[in-house]
Amino acid sequence: MNENKIKILIVEDHMVARMGIAIIVENTPNFELVGQAQDGQEGVSLALHLKPDVILMDIGLPKIDGIEATRKIKEAKLNSSILMFTSRDSSDDIFAALRAGADGYIMKGSDEKTLKNAIEAVNQKAGWLDPQIARVVLSSINEQKENTQDKTKSLNNKYGLTKKELEVLSLIVDGLSNQEIAQKLVVSLSTTKAHVHSILQKLYLTDRTKAAITALKEGLV
Known part of the structure; x- marks a missing residue:
């Protein structure tokens, strides 16, 4: 493994989506794909074994979901940053992921440049929040603002x-x-x-x- 590259683990149950992300990672000079998992349980196991720099984590995963997988990985005190990469945009999912320890949240369908920027940001411990997600958060907050x-x-x-x-x-x-x-x-x-x-x-x-x-x-x- 090249120590100068960002080592990435993909945790995604849909094969086509997983392959698409893998292609982007493999074609980016400063990224290195170190593993792929198709369910949350496998994702946790690979994270503990491979100790990647960044984990791209879906939420809707078999066996254990991405939020629980994130919690387990963070409890293990790894230095890995976790970027939620999902189609779910409900405030409940967003807040649950962040409480579990996610370092960033990006929507599936984001363009390649945005995905790369998000990966680099969470790798630098700077955090990342998709603008679409920020709007959901703001909307949720505004609904409760009067109280x-x-x-x-x-x-x-x-x-x-x-x-x-x-x-x-x-x-x-x-x-x-x-x-x-x-x-x-x-x-x-x-x-x-x-x-x-x-x-x-x-x-x-x-x-x-x-x-x-x-x-x-x-x-x-």
């Missing part, structure tokens, strides 16, 4: 986020980079990075995408 004011106050106290950190978190949700946030708030880039680091620590998270999802899901912004 979240009291909850938001208690959550703010629970996490201990400062007013400035909540402001930065809101801009993260809007998709702004650290540089753009710094310009928006008229502060230095180092100050912005410090705020982002503090937010992630207080939310017990490791990347901006999950921070944005948590903020939306729990009504923090």
